[in-house]
Amino acid sequence: MNEFVEQFVIEGRELVAQGNDDLLALEERPGDKERLDGALRAFHTLKGAAGIVDFVAMARALHAAEDVLSAVRSGATPITSPLIDRCLACLDQVSAWIDQMSGSGEVPEGADATADALIGRFLELAGLDAAPLPAEGRAAAAPPVAAGDSLSPIARQLLEAQKLLLAEPSTETAAGRLGSASRVAANVLRHHGFDATDLESLLQTSLLAGDAPAMIEAIDRILGGLAERAAEPAAAAASAAPSAADTTLRVDVDRIDRLVRLTGELLIAKNAIGHSVQRAQKGEEARQLAVGLKNQHLLLDRLVRELQQSVFSLRVLPLQHAFQRFPRLVREMAASAGKPARLVIEGATTEADKTIIEAIAEPLLHVLRNGLDHGVEGEAERAAAGKPATATIHLRAARVGERIEIEVEDDGRGIDVARVREVALARGVVQAAALSAMSHEEIVDLIFAPGFSTASRVTDLSGRGVGMDVVRTSIERLGGRVSVSSRPGLGTIVRFTLPFTVMMTQVLTVEAGGQAFGVPLEAVVETLRVGRADIMPVGAAQALALRNRTVPVIDLGAALGVDVSSRGPEANVLIVSVDGQLGGLEVDRLGERLDVMLKAPEGLLAGVPGIDGTTLLGDGRVLIVLDLAGIFGNARV
Amino acid sequence: MAEAAGKRILIVDDANLVRRFYREALERRGFEVDEALNGVEGLEKVLGGSYDLAIVDVNMPQMDGLTFLKALRRQAPLVASLPCIVISTESREHDHAAARAAGANFYLVKPISQDLLVEHASIMCGLPA
Numbered sequence: 001m002n003e004f005v006e007q008f009v010i011e012g013r014e015l016v017a018q019g020n021d022d023l024l025a026l027e028e029r030p031g032d033k034e035r036l037d038g039a040l041r042a043f044h045t046l047k048g049a050a051g052i053v054d055f056v057a058m059a060r061a062l063h064a065a066e067d068v069l070s071a072v073r074s075g076a077t078p079i080t081s082p083l084i085d086r087c088l089a090c091l092d093q094v095s096a097w098i099d100q101m102s103g104s105g106e107v108p109e110g111a112d113a114t115a116d117a118l119i120g121r122f123l124e125l126a127g128l129d130a131a132p133l134p135a136e137g138r139a140a141a142a143p144p145v146a147a148g149d150s151l152s153p154i155a156r157q158l159l160e161a162q163k164l165l166l167a168e169p170s171t172e173t174a175a176g177r178l179g180s181a182s183r184v185a186a187n188v189l190r191h192h193g194f195d196a197t198d199l200e201s202l203l204q205t206s207l208l209a210g211d212a213p214a215m216i217e218a219i220d221r222i223l224g225g226l227a228e229r230a231a232e233p234a235a236a237a238a239s240a241a242p243s244a245a246d247t248t249l250r251v252d253v254d255r256i257d258r259l260v261r262l263t264g265e266l267l268i269a270k271n272a273i274g275h276s277v278q279r280a281q282k283g284e285e286a287r288q289l290a291v292g293l294k295n296q297h298l299l300l301d302r303l304v305r306e307l308q309q310s311v312f313s314l315r316v317l318p319l320q321h322a323f324q325r326f327p328r329l330v331r332e333m334a335a336s337a338g339k340p341a342r343l344v345i346e347g348a349t350t351e352a353d354k355t356i357i358e359a360i361a362e363p364l365l366h367v368l369r370n371g372l373d374h375g376v377e378g379e380a381e382r383a384a385a386g387k388p389a390t391a392t393i394h395l396r397a398a399r400v401g402e403r404i405e406i407e408v409e410d411d412g413r414g415i416d417v418a419r420v421r422e423v424a425l426a427r428g429v430v431q432a433a434a435l436s437a438m439s440h441e442e443i444v445d446l447i448f449a450p451g452f453s454t455a456s457r458v459t460d461l462s463g464r465g466v467g468m469d470v471v472r473t474s475i476e477r478l479g480g481r482v483s484v485s486s487r488p489g490l491g492t493i494v495r496f497t498l499p500f501t502v503m504m505t506q507v508l509t510v511e512a513g514g515q516a517f518g519v520p521l522e523a524v525v526e527t528l529r530v531g532r533a534d535i536m537p538v539g540a541a542q543a544l545a546l547r548n549r550t551v552p553v554i555d556l557g558a559a560l561g562v563d564v565s566s567r568g569p570e571a572n573v574l575i576v577s578v579d580g581q582l583g584g585l586e587v588d589r590l591g592e593r594l595d596v597m598l599k600a601p602e603g604l605l606a607g608v609p610g611i612d613g614t615t616l617l618g619d620g621r622v623l624i625v626l627d628l629a630g631i632f633g634n635a636r637v
Numbered sequence: 638m639a640e641a642a643g644k645r646i647l648i649v650d651d652a653n654l655v656r657r658f659y660r661e662a663l664e665r666r667g668f669e670v671d672e673a674l675n676g677v678e679g680l681e682k683v684l685g686g687s688y689d690l691a692i693v694d695v696n697m698p699q700m701d702g703l704t705f706l707k708a709l710r711r712q713a714p715l716v717a718s719l720p721c722i723v724i725s726t727e728s729r730e731h732d733h734a735a736a737r738a739a740g741a742n743f744y745l746v747k748p749i750s751q752d753l754l755v756e757h758a759s760i761m762c763g764l765p766a
Contacts, residue, residue: 152760152766154756154757154760155760157743158742158743158757158760158761161737161742161743161744162742164737165737165740165741165742168737168738172711173707173710173711173717173739173740174710175710175714175717175718176709176710176711176712176714176717176718176740177710177740178718179714179717179718180710180717180718180719180720180721180740180742181742182718183718183719183720184720184742184743184761186763187720187760187761187762187763188760188761188763189763190763190764190765191759191760191763191764191765191766192766193765193766196763
């Protein structure tokens with residue numbers, strides 16, 4: 001993909017998010033000038049970006065939205081729900097287009113008709129029908145005028161020539177060319193008795209942005225090229241290319257600088273070691289060499305650790321990235337449920353690891369849906385309870401020590417414990433005997449149990465088949481926890497507790513006694529296949545002669561108490577380095593390398609020597625990662 | 638006629654006859670007219686004064702019209718954005734394209750009538766019809 005398109009995809013997504021955000025805020029507080037300016041800026045900048053990648057259709061659609069918002073700013077048009085709807089729809093389409101471009105790198109086909117349909121909706125909305133302006137008097141939302149038929153042939157030729165001039169490839173003369181073309185275009189309008197002030201200021205803005213396509217489009221509109229076209233929304237939007245995952249990360253410059261500095265220091269450390277190598281080759285005495293090497297090792301150690309931290313910090317983003325879609329989605333869900341609701345977000349600037357940010361959006365959305373679907377009451381019920389008609393859902397995030405807490409609180413009816421008990425029994429989630437021994441909290445917690453769902457009818461909000469159990473599983477896979485608390489009649493709080501940093505550990509999976517284990521990859525020195533006869537008993541343990549060294553060998557299967565008598569004549573031995581000493585680990589099979597998120601062992605596993613932690617595999621199995629120091633602690637020969 | 642007063646046009650052409658032909662037509666319409674004999678003189682003029690339009694020949698000694706245009710478009714914005722018509726005897730498409738690439742706003746082929754010239758100049762300067 002060319003770099004402009006790449007940049008366009010990144011910035012485009014950010015701008016769409018910003019635009020969405022501003023529009024929603026604007027709908028709530030129509031007088032908020034800052035938000036209006038923000039939205040306008042987002043549309044305008046998006047339009048400029050579309051121009052740079054030659055996406056003329058997108059630029060046109062955005063331009064129409066910009067016109068409408070400009071009319072709002074000049075006071076000619078009030079902010080209404082249909083207006084916001086259209087602007088949001090425009091951003092939706094833009095977002096779909098961006099996804100398509102990020103997949104294919106190309107401007108999507110059929111975008112013209114889609115853009116025309118969007119423009120048509122804007123025109124019908126604000127009455128911006130493209131009638132020529134009267135000679136005297138300015139229209140409120142004028143730029144640009146569609147002068148159409150009233151232009152003389154020479155005027156039309158001149159305008160066409162300016163379009164061609166604008167479309168010339170950009171060189172160092174571009175500013176002059178664009179500037180002169182806009183002067184000519186404005187003068188053509190003046191010559192025909194139109195007020196060219198708006199066009200001029202529009203062209204001036206585009207000029208400053210170097211936005212030639214926007215200027216071409218403005219001239220096109222004067223030529224009346226757009227007014228006639230109006231099409232039904234094309235199916236193009238629906239056949240969107242599979243949206244590519246967000247694989248790009250925007251990073252603070254300071255963090256990059258830190259990496260650059262570290263890289264420089266690493267280079268110096270590397271050179272110092274090279275120098276030591278030379279001294280060693282010249283036969284310098286080992287003791288003297290060791291002094292230098294030790295210092296260099298210390299330096300490298302510090303640098304590598306700093307580097308690791310820096311790289312982790314690169315992956316840290318504000319939660320806003322996950323939250324930004326929610327106001328919009330809640331608005332839509334509320335509308336489709338017929339329950340007015342607003343989302344209040346707090347702590348969106350709280351930072352978290354990118355892995356977490358990417359993974360929590362879905363579970364959070366599910367919780368929001370659930371709250372709206374099951375928690376928030378219908379209008380009559382709210383009125384009877386003396387609650388405001390519009391429900392409020394709070395989404396809060398905060399950093400607490402090394403953890404991040406995110407909670408979703410609604411002001412609905414709370415969780416009906418009696419109903420949970422009933423359903424849990426009816427669905428066989430829990431036995432009657434066990435249920436009677438459960439506390440109030442434990443019963444509420446059953447909503448996370450697999451197979452539980454209190455939805456008495458299928459709604460298009462929560463859907464069916466995916467329950468809160470999936471939410472819990474996803475959060476636990478991240479090394480987090482989910483809890484719920486509910487106050488009858490007052491509301492429900494669902495709380496996620498997540499780790500701040502996600503330590504990815506590389507492990508090599510091995511199999512022994514039918515169970516999969518992980519061995520930290522950094523400890524693995526080599527893998528061997530040796531004859532069983534080469535493994536000799538040494539006292540109560542076993543050992544292997546490896547290049548004139550005796551290495552203790554632990555048979556993992558035997559250690560687990562599995563019958564190992566029927567083994568073949570050869571053994572798979574993993575040579576590992578533990579605190580500077582070598583050790584051998586006999587396993588049945590070697591597996592693959594994996595990046596896993598390590599969780600400290602909990603419950604019964606906690607405190608068991610030889611276990612470093614556990615991790616959930618993609619298929620839901622638990623992988624036990626071995627603590628080699630613990631295992632070999634008793635086996636030193 | 639009075640409307641064109643205050644609109645200044647620079648003619649950049651090495652041919653005396655052509656300059657006189659343009660000047661007469663433009664002044665009759667009320668434009669103020671200035672002249673330059675080649676691209677170098679043209680650049681001196683535009684840098685030293687303010688114009689609404691330049692009418693530029695292509696083939697000229699010292700500095701041809703297209704070089705003049707490219708140099709002009711690289712100046713500070715107020716100067717660089719001067720609208721320019723190129724009037725040339727060449728009529729092939731690639732001549733048009735070359736003028737456009739140099740930054741010409743419009744291209745007319747000689748011979749051109751005085752009326753046509755005035756009409757283009759009036760529109761490009763934004764005079765009322």
